[in-house]
Amino acid sequence: MVDNAGAGLSRRRVLTLGALAGATVLGTGLSGGKASAASAPAIFYSPHQDDEALGLAGSILEHKAAGRPVYLVLVTRGENDSLASLMNTDPCPLTTRDDRHPxxxxxxHGLNWPTGEASDSVIVPARTAEFMASAATLGVDKVINLKVPDSVWANEPDAFAKFTSTVKSKIASIAAQYPGASHKFTAGWLEVTKTHKAITDAAVQLARAGKLTDVRFNFVYAYDHPLSSRADGAAYVLNIPADHMGTKRDAIYCYNRWSxxxxxxxxxxxxxxxxxxxxHNDPHEYVFALPNSSYKYGEIDRPRTDWS
Ligand SMILES: [Zn+2]
Ligand SMILES: [Zn+2]
Structure with a gap:
């Protein structure tokens, strides 16, 4: 445990492995490929600073262990004004909620950070410092910081489409630069955040156009759901080995370090x-294949059973 966070993170759930039995195992694509593909990087795309630790870390370590170079892409700047306001609040809201967290x-905190748009000057570098610590812990070979403004939230009617288009062109450039790479995104159609959905839309469009190969989607918000339903519709459930899970937890702790x-x-x-x-408490990651033709682009929020 790092610093003062022990009480909350030490809580353990009893895993019900039987709950995962419904998943169809298609394999990870780690074996049976051509030699040239094996030396091409596995490229993981984290929409924000934290998604890689939450839901990509085990897969990153799996690919590292298989000898693949792993590149980690941070897509957005991760602006978050409400986080600045929270950090300025004393006592800390985490310690005064009904479900208290350490x-x-x-x-x-004793912080007096700027709020509104001015918070970007503090929040973006501080969130990115946590991300870089996490990336170093995971041992990725390269970090690519795209620094895309998270303008999907902008108050204009075509904000979602514009953001999707921006991200799509940047992903296409990366794919062109690293032929034979595999590309791992988050499963935005299952994740309510508009930003995640837009990035996934870009990935699906590129994959369908033949500009991305070997595309997978990790469900990084799975951990919001009951354990019994996290694997619904997944192509593959990664059972994270104990040593890798220890490293994943170390990556998570990078987001709970006061320094x-x-x-x-x-x-x-x-x-x-x-x-x-x-x-932290679930040593699994939930990996989805490219969604089928019923996939809908744009801001939608459908029950995940629609996409199984
Ligand atoms: Zn995110
Ligand atoms: Zn606090």
Missing amino acids: CAAHGH PSKNLYALGYHSVPEKMESA
């Missing part, structure tokens, strides 16, 4: 404490 700063001299303010944990704890 605060790595002992419940008192202001290193620009580390436990922002990830303050942002999504339940996700962090739940992912």
Whole structure:
């Protein structure tokens, strides 16, 4: 455990492995490929600073262990004004909620960060410091920071389409630069965040156009759901080996470390404490194949059973 976060993260769930029995195992694509494909990188795309630790880490370590170079792409800048306001609040809201969470700063931040758009100057580098610590912990071979403004939230009618288009062109450039690479995204159609859905839309469009090969989608919000339904519709459930799970937890702890001299303010944990704890306690990742022709582009929110 890092710093003061022990109480919450040490909670354990009893895993019901039988709940995962419904998943069809299609394999990971790690074996049986051509030699040239084996040396091409596996490229993982994290929409925000935290998604890689929550739901990609086990797969990253799996590919590293198989000898593949792993590149980790941070897609957006991760602007988050409400997080700045939260960190300015004293006592820490995590310690005063009904479902209390530990605060790595002992419940008192003493911060006076700018809010509104001005918060970007503090929040973006601090979230990125956590991401870089996580990436180093996971041992990725390269970090590619696209620094795309998270403009999907902009108050204009075509914000979603514009953001999708921007991301699509950047992913296409990466794919062209690394022929034979595999591409791993998050399963945005299962994840309510508009940003995740837009990035997934871009990936699906590129895959259908033949511009991306070997595309998979990790369900990084699976840990919000009951264990019994996390694998519904998944092509593959990764059972994360104990040593890899230890490393994944170390990556999660990068988001709950209070070390202001290193620009580390436990922002990830303050942002999504339940996700962090739940992912910490489930040694599985849920990997989906390219969705079928019923997939709908754009901002939609459908029950995940539609997509199985
Ligand atoms: Zn995210
Ligand atoms: Zn706090």
